[in-house]
Amino acid sequence: MSELSKSGDSGIWKKALLTVPAIVIAGSLMGYLSNSGFGNAWYDPLQKPSFQPPGWAFGAVWTTLYTMMGIALATILNEPRSKHRSTGLVLFFIQLGLNFLWSPVFFGAGAIDWAFLIILAMNVLVTMTIIAFWKVRPLAGALLIPYLAWLCLATVLNHETGRLNPGADRAPLGLTGA
Template identity: 40%
Template sequence: MTRHLALPLFLLVSVGGGALIGLSVETGGWYAALQKPGFNPPDWVFAPVWGTLYILIGLAGWRIWRAGIAPAQRLWWLQLALNFVWPPVFFAAHALGAAMIVILALDAAVVAFLAATWRAERVSALLFLPYLAWVAYASLLNAALWWLN
C-alpha cells in the first residue's frame, strides 16, 4: 500500500466503519425509554463526538502503520473491532451487561495502545487521549444505564 493511499484508507475504515455501525443499529425507541443518569448527554452530542474521534483514530492508525510499530498496529485493530462490536451488543441485543464487558475490554485496549505508542509514536498516543476520555465516560454511562435498568 502506498503512503498516499494509506491515509484515506485508514480514515475510510475508521470513519466509514463507525458511520456504518451507527447507521445499522436502531437507537431510538428502546434507548429513549431507558432510565438515564443525570450525566447522560443529549442525543445530538454523540454523532459529532464520535465523528471527531473516528478521524483521530484513523490518523493514529495511519501514523503507527507508517512507523511500522507492529504491537501498536495489533492493538489499533483490536480497539477498532471492540469499538464496532459495542453498538450492536448494546443497542441491537439490548445486552447492557455484555456491552459493559465489551466496553471495559475497549478501555483496556485503548490504554494498551497508549502504553505501546507513548514513547515510540507520541503523536498517535496524544491522538488517542480524547478517545480514552470519551470511552471512559461511555463506560461510566453504560454502567449507570445497566444499574438503572
C-alpha cells in the same frame, strides 16, 4: 528534529486518506445498523443518567474521535516496522473490533451487561494501544487520549443505564442492574 517532521510525514496524509474514511464509515455503519442512540424502541424509554450528553453530541464526538483514530493509525503505518509498531497495530485492531461490536450488543441486543464487559475491555486495550503507539510515535499515542477519555464517560453511562433500569437488560449477568 521536531515531532511533525519525522520519517517522511507526507506519507501520513496519503495513508490517512484511506484510514480516516474507513474508520469513520465503518463506525457510522455499525451505529446505523444497530439502531444506536435515540430513535431505538428499546433504548428510548430507558431512564438516562443525569449527566448524559445530548443526543446530537454523540455523532459529532464519534466522528471526531474516529477521525483522530484514523490519523493515529496512519501515523503508525507510516513508521518503519518494529516490535512496538506491530504490537500497537494488533492492539489497535482488537480494540477497534470491540468498538464496532459494542453498539450491536448494547443497542441491537439490549445486552447492557455484555456491552459493559466489552467497554471495560476496550478501556484496557485502548490504554495499552496508547502506550504502544507512544513508544513508536508520541503523536499517535496522544491522538488516542481523547478517545480514552470519552470511553471512560461511555463506560459510566453504560453502567448507570443498567443500574437505573433494572430488568431492561435482555441478557443480564448481574453486573449493572438486576
